Amino acid sequence: MKNLLIISPYFPPVNAADMQRVRTSIPYFAEGNWNAEIVVVDECYTDMNMDNLLSLSVPDAIKVHKVKAFRKAWTSKFGLGSIAIRSLWFYQKKVDRLLESKHYDLIYFSTTQFPVCILGPHWKKKYRVPYVIDMQDPWHSDYYRDKAKRPPKYWFSYRLNKYLEPLAMEQVSGLISVSESYIKDLKARYPVLEQVPSATITFGAFDPDMVIAEQYKGRFRKLLDDRYTNIVYTGRGGTDMHAAISAVFKVLKRGIDENKTGYDRLKFYFIGTSYAPAGQGKPSIMPLARIYGVDKQVTELTDRINYYHSLNTLLQADALFIPGSDDPGYSASKIYPYLLTQKKILAIFNRESPAISILKEHGVDHVYDYQRVQDADIDAFLSDVSAGHHMVQQQNAAAVNKYSARALTLSQCRFFDRLFPCG
Template sequence: MKRVLIISPYFPPVNAADMHRVRTSLPYFEEFDWSAEVVAVDTRYSDMGQDDLLLQSLPPTIKVHKVKALNKGLTSKLGLGSIALRSLWYYRLYVNQLLKREKFDLIYFSTTQFPVCVLGAYWKRKFGVPYVIDMQDPWHSEYYRDKPKSQRPPKYWFSYRLNKYMEPMALKKAEGLIAVSDQYITDLKNRYPQIKDIHAATITFGMFAPDMDIAAAHEREFENLLDTARINIVYVGRGGADMHKAITPVFKALANGMRTDAGFFSRFKFYFIGTSYAPAGQGKPSIMPLAESFGLATAVTEITDRISYYRSLATLLQADALFVPGSDDAKYTASKIYPYLLARKPILAIFNKQSSAIGVLKETGINTVYNYEDISEQDIHGFLYALQTSPNKTISLNTDALNAHSAQTKTGLQCALFNQAIGQHA
């Protein structure tokens, strides 16, 4: 059986979005003749929240190596809080020793903590081990160059220049590339002609049904964040100004409805939960200012603090319906749609018309998915009226389509790429 060493700085019980590909693939790697081990940063050095229930989803035999990182309290004084930069030296030391002792056929970087990926070229040169990079998000991006300073990520000046320097160091020597969007791969191959012929595959995150079983089993342990006297429509995930185009049609339709039939439309409440990546209590609302501009302060609640992963899933199960807004970035693909589908609640989804999420949702049987250029007020009002007439509704989905997007299927696609990558290297 071939061996893959997975580099994932965040790993359970840390509750970080970028480790879910690895976590939900681990139960299936051996089915496709790959034995996996993970190298993660010890949770003592993590700057993210934790959810111990995540450990229940891991195969009991999985081997997880832990590395140290510099203390964030010290490095933040220099403006360096990234776990990738804080752990880079320790990753180098630890994996050097591991590769001296043991043989691995492939190294797989699956993380949005991209600076660690530069070690791939170093380990390939030193030990002859090929590597694959998983581009879950863009690394170096021009998206924010023309955006107002208020919409740019923290420390954008520094991160833009660092990413522009480090990305080619990692990409040019890679044997394989996985991405959640076709456009990510196209952009990278256009940017770096050296990789135009490497094996690449677009593979979204997989749908992992056991997560819903864990959430349902522990649902009563979580405080209900919702107003049980209202009809609750829930979104859990990051916010940001790039989602305003998808959210604005809903707020506009709701505000107009309140003016014409306040008795009906005041029954609905929209929740946006976990919208900021900032530490608890320090997040800045990015959705409420938009809601307030439409006079919807009492119809919308934004909770900037992130909540634990399984509490997020439990909240989806407690909701009457779900709302999934997408970014105005055409390259954005919402892997988060899979938990929404597994909750089997009515879904209202609005994306950029080029987003791959639209096709996935329609394949599975969701007919209330739109792009923000074409959605009408009548579409939104129709969704709300249907909720009122069919409360506590459970939706039916296309089983074949769900299986095509399962974590098991997606793991098989990753392993096929691994096989191509080591064949190319040989």
């Protein structure tokens, strides 16, 4: 059995989206003949939301090493609030000690806190340990260059990423990505990567989460109004999702104006749409609802909620909505919790998004791209939900198995094995 050292600054109990790959994979690495350990940042150094229930899904036998980070209260004075930047020095010292005391065959960076990846070349050169980077999102990207509305500190982060990304890519031994387009973009930018093994491996559906969600459902405050037929989305918002959402709001407004049965009792919930601290998030969906005149049928809660609170809210919903980004590479790893609920789903993405084929493979009926979706398609979904028709989504068993966390973790293991052709 080979030894795998995973680098993921966020890990349970931290409720961060980019640790979900590791959290749902780590129970299965041993089955693929990889003994996994993980190096994380101690949760006391982050201001992210905590969800202690997430730790229940992590096997007790997994060895978790914790590192420190510089306090954000100090570093933010210089504009450096990133957990990756704040923990970089501590990561180098800690992992140096680990590599000096034990043999590890591979280092696996699985995080969107990408600056930590620049330590890969150091460990490869000093200790001869290869490293793989998991591209859950683009690292350096031109997506916002021509956008009027940009993320905070975009000027700085764009230039920092442009400088750091090539440092990590020059020596990387393998690339995993949730979207094939991310790897294509990297290979176009860095020709050296043409000879580097790569694989597109999505996140997987993790059945144990539904057991935990059901077991602890009494802990969570109910967010939905039973007087309505509730259609729920949980996850980040943003103007990049407006094209997908606008298509729905337009049809909803017309249905209300035409007095279609039950349309006035439909309520859309968008929950946890901002990454800002609690109470400080700015709505990104309600302004759009007001433009279309459906604000009475829409509720946006910007504050993030705990992961299992989110799962329970999806389970309480009458139906689910997954709006995708206008970014063609957007994969929406969040689709798997939605699929686990077996609720009726409306999903609208960019036509290039890999999420479309995955959802269709599962047998989801209402999956569209916003460039070509017809009003009649959305109207059919809203009419069915209003009437309470076919609210359980039957899924293709082969797809359920193919996209399980276990199956996709074993795919990661097989990819790791490719880096050691002599065994």
